[in-house]
Amino acid sequence: MNVLNLYCGIGGNRKLWPKECEVTAVENNPQIAKIYQDFFPKDKVIVCDAHKYLLEHYKEFDFIWSSPPCPSHSRTNTFLNAQGIVRYPDMGLWQEIVFLRNFCHSKWVVEKKATEIRFIKGRLKFSGHKQGAPFPSCIVIFKPASHEKKSYVATKIRK
Numbered sequence: 001m002n003v004l005n006l007y008c009g010i011g012g013n014r015k016l017w018p019k020e021c022e023v024t025a026v027e028n029n030p031q032i033a034k035i036y037q038d039f040f041p042k043d044k045v046i047v048c049d050a051h052k053y054l055l056e057h058y059k060e061f062d063f064i065w066s067s068p069p070c071p072s073h074s075r076t077n078t079f080l081n082a083q084g085i086v087r088y089p090d091m092g093l094w095q096e097i098v099f100l101r102n103f104c105h106s107k108w109v110v111e112k113k114a115t116e117i118r119f120i121k122g123r124l125k126f127s128g129h130k131q132g133a134p135f136p137s138c139i140v141i142f143k144p145a146s147h148e149k150k151s152y153v154a155t156k157i158r159k
């Protein structure tokens with residue numbers, strides 16, 4: 001089986017895969033890539049941008065695993081914001097999900113944290129137009145963090 005391991009890090013998820021898999025691992029940090037290669041000398045390790053690599057090579061694999069970094073769209077962004085790192089969430093993860101869902105015929109997984117994506121069946125129709133939109137649509141749900149959930153429940157009980 002020909003597997004693509006995107007954003008491979010030092011290979012935490014790779015440790016659970018059978019040794020017989022032929023793995024191409026992509027990581028943009030050369031020091032991390034070196035640690036991965038030491039752990040898995042038979043894997044082909046490529047140092048480059050995984051997001052771009054996916055777009056150019058997705059057809060070449062039987063299975064794709066993608067673990068984009070979560071800090072920009074998870075709760076980590078809250079404490080980074082408090083430290084003065086103010087930024088929009090990086091939507092690359094969602095781009096990969098929508099892209100793979102539409103164009104990839106192999107099995108794939110994109111790891112995501114604490115949020116949900118729901119795809120809308122068919123195409124949206126806008127008023128005044130006979131034809132549906134030429135693009136697929138989805139709803140991205142950012143679930144409240146556990147402390148926010150508690151205060152929401154508390155507010156409901158008080159009422």
Ligand SMILES: C[S@@+](CC[C@H](N)C(=O)[O-])C[C@H]1O[C@@H](n2cnc3c(N)ncnc32)[C@H](O)[C@@H]1O
Pocket residue numbers: 007008009010011012013014026027028029032048049050051067068069070
């Ligand atoms: C969530 S960690 C991956 C963890 C890994 N799946 C594991 O189980 O050990 C994300 C990794 O992606 C790398 N990374 C971040 N942006 C990248 C990019 N654009 N292209 C390739 N690797 C990237 C980071 O250096 C980090 O090692």
